[in-house]
Amino acid sequence: MYRNLLKQRYRLVFGYIGNLFVFFPLVMMLPVLYCIWYPSVFVDSLPFLEAAVICFAFGILFKLIMKVKPGAPITVQEGAIIVFFAWVFGIIFSALPFIFGGYLNFTQAIFESTSGLTTTGLTMVNVLAIPDTYLLWRSILQFLGGAGFAIIMMSAILGPGGLGLYKAEGRMDNLVPNIKSSTRTIAVIYTSYAVAGILMYRIAGMNWFDAINHSLTALATGGFSTRLGSIGEFNSLPVEIVTIVLMLLGATGFGIHYTLWRRNFRAFWKNGEPKLMFLIIAFFTPLIMAGTMKYFYESIGTQFRHALFQSVSALTGTGFSTVDFIPWNQMGLYLLTILMIFGGNLDSTSGGLKQYRLFALWKLLWMEIKMYFLPKNALLKEEIWKGETKRYLNHSLVKEILLVFSLYFITYAVGVGITASYGHSLAFSAFEFASALSTVGLSVGITLPSSPVGLIWTETIGMFLGRLEFLVVIYAITKLLRDGKVMLAKRRND
Amino acid sequence: MYRNLLKQRYRLVFGYIGNLFVFFPLVMMLPVLYCIWYPSVFVDSLPFLEAAVICFAFGILFKLIMKVKPGAPITVQEGAIIVFFAWVFGIIFSALPFIFGGYLNFTQAIFESTSGLTTTGLTMVNVLAIPDTYLLWRSILQFLGGAGFAIIMMSAILGPGGLGLYKAEGRMDNLVPNIKSSTRTIAVIYTSYAVAGILMYRIAGMNWFDAINHSLTALATGGFSTRLGSIGEFNSLPVEIVTIVLMLLGATGFGIHYTLWRRNFRAFWKNGEPKLMFLIIAFFTPLIMAGTMKYFYESIGTQFRHALFQSVSALTGTGFSTVDFIPWNQMGLYLLTILMIFGGNLDSTSGGLKQYRLFALWKLLWMEIKMYFLPKNALLKEEIWKGETKRYLNHSLVKEILLVFSLYFITYAVGVGITASYGHSLAFSAFEFASALSTVGLSVGITLPSSPVGLIWTETIGMFLGRLEFLVVIYAITKLLRDGKVMLAKRRND
Ligand SMILES: [K+]
Numbered sequence: 001m002y003r004n005l006l007k008q009r010y011r012l013v014f015g016y017i018g019n020l021f022v023f024f025p026l027v028m029m030l031p032v033l034y035c036i037w038y039p040s041v042f043v044d045s046l047p048f049l050e051a052a053v054i055c056f057a058f059g060i061l062f063k064l065i066m067k068v069k070p071g072a073p074i075t076v077q078e079g080a081i082i083v084f085f086a087w088v089f090g091i092i093f094s095a096l097p098f099i100f101g102g103y104l105n106f107t108q109a110i111f112e113s114t115s116g117l118t119t120t121g122l123t124m125v126n127v128l129a130i131p132d133t134y135l136l137w138r139s140i141l142q143f144l145g146g147a148g149f150a151i152i153m154m155s156a157i158l159g160p161g162g163l164g165l166y167k168a169e170g171r172m173d174n175l176v177p178n179i180k181s182s183t184r185t186i187a188v189i190y191t192s193y194a195v196a197g198i199l200m201y202r203i204a205g206m207n208w209f210d211a212i213n214h215s216l217t218a219l220a221t222g223g224f225s226t227r228l229g230s231i232g233e234f235n236s237l238p239v240e241i242v243t244i245v246l247m248l249l250g251a252t253g254f255g256i257h258y259t260l261w262r263r264n265f266r267a268f269w270k271n272g273e274p275k276l277m278f279l280i281i282a283f284f285t286p287l288i289m290a291g292t293m294k295y296f297y298e299s300i301g302t303q304f305r306h307a308l309f310q311s312v313s314a315l316t317g318t319g320f321s322t323v324d325f326i327p328w329n330q331m332g333l334y335l336l337t338i339l340m341i342f343g344g345n346l347d348s349t350s351g352g353l354k355q356y357r358l359f360a361l362w363k364l365l366w367m368e369i370k371m372y373f374l375p376k377n378a379l380l381k382e383e384i385w386k387g388e389t390k391r392y393l394n395h396s397l398v399k400e401i402l403l404v405f406s407l408y409f410i411t412y413a414v415g416v417g418i419t420a421s422y423g424h425s426l427a428f429s430a431f432e433f434a435s436a437l438s439t440v441g442l443s444v445g446i447t448l449p450s451s452p453v454g455l456i457w458t459e460t461i462g463m464f465l466g467r468l469e470f471l472v473v474i475y476a477i478t479k480l481l482r483d484g485k486v487m488l489a490k491r492r493n494d
Numbered sequence: 495m496y497r498n499l500l501k502q503r504y505r506l507v508f509g510y511i512g513n514l515f516v517f518f519p520l521v522m523m524l525p526v527l528y529c530i531w532y533p534s535v536f537v538d539s540l541p542f543l544e545a546a547v548i549c550f551a552f553g554i555l556f557k558l559i560m561k562v563k564p565g566a567p568i569t570v571q572e573g574a575i576i577v578f579f580a581w582v583f584g585i586i587f588s589a590l591p592f593i594f595g596g597y598l599n600f601t602q603a604i605f606e607s608t609s610g611l612t613t614t615g616l617t618m619v620n621v622l623a624i625p626d627t628y629l630l631w632r633s634i635l636q637f638l639g640g641a642g643f644a645i646i647m648m649s650a651i652l653g654p655g656g657l658g659l660y661k662a663e664g665r666m667d668n669l670v671p672n673i674k675s676s677t678r679t680i681a682v683i684y685t686s687y688a689v690a691g692i693l694m695y696r697i698a699g700m701n702w703f704d705a706i707n708h709s710l711t712a713l714a715t716g717g718f719s720t721r722l723g724s725i726g727e728f729n730s731l732p733v734e735i736v737t738i739v740l741m742l743l744g745a746t747g748f749g750i751h752y753t754l755w756r757r758n759f760r761a762f763w764k765n766g767e768p769k770l771m772f773l774i775i776a777f778f779t780p781l782i783m784a785g786t787m788k789y790f791y792e793s794i795g796t797q798f799r800h801a802l803f804q805s806v807s808a809l810t811g812t813g814f815s816t817v818d819f820i821p822w823n824q825m826g827l828y829l830l831t832i833l834m835i836f837g838g839n840l841d842s843t844s845g846g847l848k849q850y851r852l853f854a855l856w857k858l859l860w861m862e863i864k865m866y867f868l869p870k871n872a873l874l875k876e877e878i879w880k881g882e883t884k885r886y887l888n889h890s891l892v893k894e895i896l897l898v899f900s901l902y903f904i905t906y907a908v909g910v911g912i913t914a915s916y917g918h919s920l921a922f923s924a925f926e927f928a929s930a931l932s933t934v935g936l937s938v939g940i941t942l943p944s945s946p947v948g949l950i951w952t953e954t955i956g957m958f959l960g961r962l963e964f965l966v967v968i969y970a971i972t973k974l975l976r977d978g979k980v981m982l983a984k985r986r987n988d
């Protein structure tokens with residue numbers, strides 16, 4: 001009985017997943033469209049066509065076999081499984097062009113598409129040796145992952161059920177009650193920023209191709225670059241300023257952008273995240289200047305320029321750089337590691353612990369001190385704004401912070417240990433794995449196509465867990481194990 | 495008006511502190527008593543006599559000026575101030591003999607007595623160049639700090655008011671309702687263990703002096719040794735086994751010892767801490783064998799012997815060692831650092847995050863997964879035992895864990911950064927400051943009498959904050975700042 005019900009539910013789950021991947025090939029064709037302007041590289045589009053066909057076939061097969069009625073409701077538990085598999089299949093399909101093109105092996109390709117969709121930006125690709133089509137594909141993956149793989153793709157397809165998914169993905173900002181209008185607002189905001197970014201980069205002197213790619217990956221706080229030396233290769237102050245603006249926009253939460261678009265400046269001002277982000281950068285930039293930059297540059301101006309860029313890039317989780325980190329002293333690496341662990345705003349494209357949680361923690365500590373001086377049983381409510389919504393520092397928020405922080409640091413400790421076990425120093429291991437887990441993408445050169453397979457997979461899993469914020473993955477795997485046990489037990493009884 | 499009230503209250507606070515230090519000279523005379531058997535070193539007792547006289551004069555002065563009625567009630571806020579100043583003055587008075595004896599300068603002596611009273615065990619002293627009287631004084635400081643500076647000294651003096659202090663100190667185990675009987679039970683338990691430890695060490699082959707010192711410092715999870723090479727210098731398996739047993743006893747919470755003394759084995763079995771401690775050691779010992787020990791020793795037995803000893807010493811926060819850590823690879827240092835951060839049981843003499851909180855965190859995660867599969871609004875209660883008391887995983891525990899963990903890691907991040915800024919590698923800095931903050935005492939050689947003064951003070955503050963678990967110190971300083979502002983503002987108005 002229960003086994004049959006379970007079968008039926010899984011049919012529904014995979015039907016929805018099929019629905020999703022029927023549309024994914026459209027995205028895969030975007031790099032091919034690019035070739036219309038550059039007919040010389042048309043041959044490079046073949047791997048994308050092959051991948052798109054496979055993805056479409058997979059989607060249509062699932063859709064036909066499962067025969068899902070549109071709008072059939074799914075439970076929160078099933079939502080976790082959909083999110084989990086949507087990401088896993090999304091990563092696999094996105095990796096196919098790299099494999100079919102012969103540029104990466106399976107492990108490297110999965111790493112690359114995970115790094116793209118999670119907006120990390122660590123790379124297995126030699127950007128000088130790969131056609132532009134692939135560079136564009138990497139940038140598109142980041143924009144897609146950044147603006148919300150789930151929200152853009154799924155909510156459009158799943159309708160109201162999508163809200164559950166969005167929550168399941170760990171980004172719980174229901175800034176607009178209606179999910180469709182929310183999706184549309186986010187799409188409008190991000191597209192406007194992206195177009196503005198492209199134009200600003202053009203004005204700053206980039207060519208169109210570089211401008212498009214960097215605007216997409218800066219806004220997504222992704223950090224994939226078309227250049228070997230990242231943003232530093234342009235050696236242009238205007239380009240760096242545009243990049244800093246875009247990175248900060250990318251790391252700002254949807255809800256906060258929304259207050260600005262609605263000209264609700266009062267609500268904007270109530271949000272603690274932008275202020276905290278500003279304070280952290282203002283605190284760390286001079287530390288990095290005094291701790292590291294002064295050993296490289298004589299001019300205070302140059303020290304400041306590079307310290308600021310690297311601080312913003314680390315905290316926003318973008319991963320662009322204007323310098324090489326390998327010769328840095330441990331002090332500078334340590335400070336950047338802390339910034340990477342902090343991360344950007346909640347409901348942004350950044351990873352890490354998130355400013356909202358850090359701000360809430362600060363408020364909690366402050367409330368605790370105030371309560372110590374109040375009579376016993378006195379009630380104290382601490383406001384904490386999120387976009388246009390006033391919230392309070394309550395039990396469920398405290399619990400969420402503890403769980404997310406703990407899971408972050410447990411994963412971090414294990415990942416650093418594994419990285420160090422390959423013989424890397426603790427400073428390098430702590431830096432590189434924070435970069436993966438917070439989906440930042442800065443590197444001290446540990447992550448290379450020639451790295452040990454075990455290390456590449458460790459980082460891949462780190463990026464995946466970091467982007468999905470652990471709990472969804474735990475829920476999904478727990479449910480799969482439970483249901484799998486039921487299925488197996490029944491089969492044995494049959 | 496308010497200023498006068500405040501004055502009156504502070505008179506009470508300092509009166510109580512005076513009360514305490516009238517009795518402290520008795521403890522200071524213990525190393526002098528030791529000299530009765532060894533008349534040749536009687537001259538070394540003079541610094542102790544001087545320190546005792548100063549301490550007594552200070553106590554009697556405060557007592558006379560303040561004229562406190564015995565049993566006058568104090569508030570929780572005032573309790574924090576008493577704990578704070580009791581520790582600060584306790585540290586200063588305990589440091590005096592080292593200064594008067596000419597063996598340490600002010601910074602070094604404060605470090606040494608802080609390391610003693612907090613049961614850390616990092617040292618500024620060359621144990622070969624200092625008379626036995628001082629070695630005994632260090633051990634007595636650790637036993638005093640371990641068995642509970644506050645509970646033993648203060649509760650005896652303050653009576654029922656002491657309970658508030660005990661709570662203020664961050665050890666909230668009211669295992670017996672009556673504080674006096676509680677103090678007596680703890681004293682009986684610890685004295686029995688100490689005597690048993692001395693005898694076991696004697697049987698294992700130590701001389702009386704070594705046996706007394708090591709038994710006191712092992713039980714206190716203090717780790718001060720009379721030998722330059724710590725326990726390793728004895729190169730004796732029986733000595734190591736006795737030490738492991740004593741360290742584990744020291745790291746076990748008062749409440750859990752109490753269940754055993756009452757033969758309440760059911761309650762003992764319900765407590766998660768001993769099991770978790772066992773599991774962690776069973777998990778980390780083989781990792782340290784495979785990650786580090788195999789490069790030093792061929793025999794699996796020797797690898798196991800040293801890996802186990804170091805694991806137990808780090809997790810229990812004792813800080814005895816049988817090997818030198820400076821040649822260790824970063825993997826081994828990293829694993830020991832994690833063990834030091836974990837720490838022993840709550841209400842024990844260990845520092846760190848504490849097993850109780852780690853166990854509660856594990857339960858919280860487990861509960862969260864279970865709740866995910868239950869209908870919305872379903873209630874789920876998770877038991878979590880503490881000594882003989884059944885408790886539940888509730889909001890206040892979750893909040894406490896978040897606050898303590900956060901304050902621990904914020905302090906840790908700052909301390910590691912400061913240590914690294916003196917040019918030490920991240921691996922060494924992370925190891926040494928974890929050792930100070932979790933009051934462990936293992937060292938990679940960063941902590942030396944010749945270390946920069948700034949570094950010594952950083953570690954001193956780390957030990958102090960780690961032992962008092964942050965919040966009491968924050969409360970006390972906040973209250974002092976507040977009251978100070980009132981006093982100054984009023985004075986200006988007068
Ligand atoms: K990134």
Ligand SMILES: [K+]
Pocket residue numbers: 613614615715716717811812813933934935
């Ligand atoms: K210790």
